[in-house]
Amino acid sequence: MLAVSDLKFIVLDVEIPLWSILLVFMFIALIAFTIYILIFLNKGKNYIFDNQEVDSKEFLRLEKFEDLRNDFEVEIGQIKKIRKSTK
Numbered sequence: 001m002l003a004v005s006d007l008k009f010i011v012l013d014v015e016i017p018l019w020s021i022l023l024v025f026m027f028i029a030l031i032a033f034t035i036y037i038l039i040f041l042n043k044g045k046n047y048i049f050d051n052q053e054v055d056s057k058e059f060l061r062l063e064k065f066e067d068l069r070n071d072f073e074v075e076i077g078q079i080k081k082i083r084k085s086t087k
Contacts, residue, residue: 007018047059054062 008015009018009021010016043056046053046055048054049059049062
């Protein structure tokens with residue numbers, strides 16, 4: 001009878017036991033499953049933005065809007081600076 005511990009893969013004159021290959025795949029599966037669970041648990045989180053509770057999509061939209069507003073204020077400041085320097 002053939003035992004599982006006797007199974008070996010031969011790759012380029014190197015014998016690799018079956019249990020080590022299975023261990024590597026189990027490790028990869030564990031990492032993938034952990035990442036999946038973390039994403040699943042973080043999916044429905046609510047955030048606080050300007051003292052209001054918003055969901056993740058709304059938070060990203062508001063954050064993008066705030067970045068655009070800040071960029072606009074910087075542009076206005078540059079225009080005012082140019083006008084002062086030309087006078």
